[in-house]
Amino acid sequence: MGIDSSWIIPYSDEYEGRVVHRRGNSLKIYDRKEECDDDDNYTRNAESQAATDQKEEQHQRLDISEIDLHTVEGEESVPYVVLVQGPPNVGKSLLIKSLVKFFTKHHLNDVRGPVTVVSGKHRQLQFVECPNDVNGMMDAAKYADLVLLCIDASYGFEMETFEFLNLLQAHGFPDVIGVLSHLDKIKDEGKLLHTKKRLSRQFWNEIYDGAELFYLSCLDNGMYMEDQIHNLATFISVMKINPLSWQTAHPYLLVDQFEDVTSPEREHIDKKCYRNIGMCGYLRGSNLKRGTKVHIAGVGDFPLYGITSLADPCSSRSAAKMRVTDKERLFYAPMSSHGDLLYDKDAEYIDELNDLNEIEGFRAGTYLKLEVRDIPFEMTKNIDPFCPILVGGISLEEENIGYMQARLKRHSWHIKLLKTREPIIVSVGWRRYQTRPIYAQEGGGSRLHRIHYTPKHADCLAMFWGPLAPPGTGFVAVHNLAGNKAAFRISATGFILDFTQAAEIVAKIVKKRKQVGTPLKIFKKTALIKDMFTSDLEIDWFKGVAIQTARGVRGNVKKAAKKELVRKIKNKGDQPTERIASCSFQHEISLSDEVFMRVWKQVGELKDSLDKDDPARRQRTIEQRRAVVFMDMKHRSGNIMPICEEYQFKRRPKEVLFKKEKGKQEIPQCTRRPKGCEVV
Ligand SMILES: Nc1nc2c(ncn2[C@@H]2O[C@H](COP(=O)(O)OP(=O)(O)OP(=O)(O)O)[C@@H](O)[C@H]2O)c(=O)[nH]1
Numbered sequence: 001m002g003i004d005s006s007w008i009i010p011y012s013d014e015y016e017g018r019v020v021h022r023r024g025n026s027l028k029i030y031d032r033k034e035e036c037d038d039d040d041n042y043t044r045n046a047e048s049q050a051a052t053d054q055k056e057e058q059h060q061r062l063d064i065s066e067i068d069l070h071t072v073e074g075e076e077s078v079p080y081v082v083l084v085q086g087p088p089n090v091g092k093s094l095l096i097k098s099l100v101k102f103f104t105k106h107h108l109n110d111v112r113g114p115v116t117v118v119s120g121k122h123r124q125l126q127f128v129e130c131p132n133d134v135n136g137m138m139d140a141a142k143y144a145d146l147v148l149l150c151i152d153a154s155y156g157f158e159m160e161t162f163e164f165l166n167l168l169q170a171h172g173f174p175d176v177i178g179v180l181s182h183l184d185k186i187k188d189e190g191k192l193l194h195t196k197k198r199l200s201r202q203f204w205n206e207i208y209d210g211a212e213l214f215y216l217s218c219l220d221n222g223m224y225m226e227d228q229i230h231n232l233a234t235f236i237s238v239m240k241i242n243p244l245s246w247q248t249a250h251p252y253l254l255v256d257q258f259e260d261v262t263s264p265e266r267e268h269i270d271k272k273c274y275r276n277i278g279m280c281g282y283l284r285g286s287n288l289k290r291g292t293k294v295h296i297a298g299v300g301d302f303p304l305y306g307i308t309s310l311a312d313p314c315s316s317r318s319a320a321k322m323r324v325t326d327k328e329r330l331f332y333a334p335m336s337s338h339g340d341l342l343y344d345k346d347a348e349y350i351d352e353l354n355d356l357n358e359i360e361g362f363r364a365g366t367y368l369k370l371e372v373r374d375i376p377f378e379m380t381k382n383i384d385p386f387c388p389i390l391v392g393g394i395s396l397e398e399e400n401i402g403y404m405q406a407r408l409k410r411h412s413w414h415i416k417l418l419k420t421r422e423p424i425i426v427s428v429g430w431r432r433y434q435t436r437p438i439y440a441q442e443g444g445g446s447r448l449h450r451i452h453y454t455p456k457h458a459d460c461l462a463m464f465w466g467p468l469a470p471p472g473t474g475f476v477a478v479h480n481l482a483g484n485k486a487a488f489r490i491s492a493t494g495f496i497l498d499f500t501q502a503a504e505i506v507a508k509i510v511k512k513r514k515q516v517g518t519p520l521k522i523f524k525k526t527a528l529i530k531d532m533f534t535s536d537l538e539i540d541w542f543k544g545v546a547i548q549t550a551r552g553v554r555g556n557v558k559k560a561a562k563k564e565l566v567r568k569i570k571n572k573g574d575q576p577t578e579r580i581a582s583c584s585f586q587h588e589i590s591l592s593d594e595v596f597m598r599v600w601k602q603v604g605e606l607k608d609s610l611d612k613d614d615p616a617r618r619q620r621t622i623e624q625r626r627a628v629v630f631m632d633m634k635h636r637s638g639n640i641m642p643i644c645e646e647y648q649f650k651r652r653p654k655e656v657l658f659k660k661e662k663g664k665q666e667i668p669q670c671t672r673r674p675k676g677c678e679v680v
Pocket of ligand 1 (some may be wrong): 086087088089090091092093094095132181182183184185216217218219222
């Protein structure tokens with residue numbers, strides 16, 4: 001099957017240090033122009049490269065006999081989240097199935113939700129397939145301990161990979177291992193070696209020099225070859241995994257079992273009633289203290305109604321207390337219908353609840369069931385086992401809502417500049433929500449000049465209203481969440497600077513304004529101007545400031561006009577004689593002239609009245625082509641609208657996919673492969 005040519009971009013020159021190249025129906029991203037040329041000449045160099053590559057491959061193959069899977073001491077019992085990420089059809093599910101088969105000898109039909117396996121005496125691994133929608137990718141970048149970045153070698157790097165790397169950069173960079181799949185599709189030996197070399201060089205350029213990269217070169221009975229999986233599995237079983245600072249500072253759960261426990265009577269009366277839910281998962285990061293509020297990604301902030309400590313369903317130590325067969329002990333994937341240990345009071349394993357140390361709270365590593373009440377029905381209606389649920393604990397400080405000052409840089413692959421007050425969706429901390437920032441640049445002194453658009457290649461300040469996040473927290477901004485868009489979806493990245501002095505910052509932001517006045521009386525080159533100032537005091541402040549008429553006659557403000565003179569001119573004693581400025585001009589002006597003065601004016605409140613309005617009205621104010629469907633969360637989250645999983649977008653017309661810059665070159669908007677397409 002060929003590629004639909006409508007989404008293919010034409011050949012483009014260097015772009016962000018890379019070359020995007022179209023050859024026939026295939027489209028690839030190269031690190032450097034030479035690589036692009038190299039690719040054409042690969043056959044000439046193939047023989048000479050073959051020897052070098054074979055050596056590299058030999059180095060890469062691990063001597064597994066030297067590694068003992070069960071001798072790693074002192075590791076925590078909480079499973080590491082191994083996120084398998086990659087563009088559609090790259091082989092993510094197949095990789096998880098092959099790894100699960102290697103560790104447990106079980107065959108997994110579908111990869112739904114997290115799959116936990118015991119990989120050794122001291123290590124459990126939880127495999128999660130990263131969804132391809134932006135919401136799922138944003139959350140995954142926050143909970144991943146290790147990322148297996150899958151790249152289709154027969155196609156090359158795709159947009160999803162670059163988007164995900166940007167998300168990782170903003171949320172802290174966990175360990176990343178590259179996995180090249182579909183190598184068996186490249187039949188020519190020379191081309192295969194050349195592709196391996198080119199992709200590994202590109203991968204190292206993106207991650208770091210010498211980053212681990214594994215090759216999966218053929219299938220055996222519909223699964224990856226066992227010896228190749230053995231190498232990868234062995235490596236992830238023993239490698240040191242470093243937790244991220246945001247993760248260690250917060251308690252969080254990746255839900256591997258979800259229950260709707262609303263009473264059927266309540267549901268019968270009102271189908272759209274608020275629901276009570278139970279969520280199970282390993283407590284990660286820091287301890288969970290009583291009274292901690294949690295944020296359910298995409299839904300909102302909720303207090304915890306109940307916390308129950310359960311036996312670890314995938315540990316050889318506690319498995320005896322659960323009703324599982326011996327075989328299932330090393331394998332736990334309730335959403336994939338394996339080891340479905342439904343919560344049972346008799347089997348409940350409670351030691352840490354009544355005697356819970358109030359100061360310490362629930363320890364990280366404990367398997368918990370969290371009960372949350374009054375959740376909007378949309379959450380249970382839209383639940384998707386392929387999209388894992390992230391539940392993050394929030395500190396008291398993060399419960400508040402206010403102004404934040406951030407430093408932001410537009411991503412140079414995003415075609416448009418970001419416009420002040422245009423709604424964007426930010427992913428910061430555990431949350432993702434829509435806000436309407438004001439962009440500014442440092443002006444003279446302590447002044448901040450409001451700018452209408454973000455600079456093209458430089459960073460700027462962004463002030464926005466939202467749930468507070470600690471200074472230094474990274475964030476990502478996107479304009480829309482549509483999965484079918486061809487364009488690069490990350491609009492900007494940045495980090496929070498401060499929120500404590502928000503009110504002062506707001507007072508400092510100024511914008512350019514034109515004050516307009518009209519002549520009251522003209523005495524040759526001097527004129528009395530009305531309607532430009534609000535008081536005589538203001539006229540005093542603006543003494544000497546340049547003014548101009550619409551015809552271009554320049555002048556400046558002199559002083560407030562004398563009261564007797566104004567009274568005489570107006571000829572009505574009771575009319576106000578204030579706010580009339582005496583101004584001098586280069587030439588005589590006429591009574592029909594309009595006089596302008598350019599001033600800096602305080603922006604005032606950042607949060608405009610729209611933020612307080614109901615969701616329906618707010619929705620109407622957003623550009624029509626981006627019709628975001630919000631949950632009605634007004635009563636719970638004040639004036640912040642959380643983003644739910646359910647979105648509807650109108651397709652952008654095809655012609656907008658190409659934008660000409662300076663009338664010269666077309667900027668590539670699409671290197672995303674439509675699902676199901678094959679390279680010919
Ligand atoms: N020939 C070959 N086929 C592969 C390879 N890896 C995966 N496939 C096939 O590609 C197809 C898609 O694989 P999946 O594992 O479902 O891919 P995925 O990334 O999970 O796809 P999505 O869930 O749609 O994003 C399956 O038919 C696999 O058998 C490979 O290395 N070589």
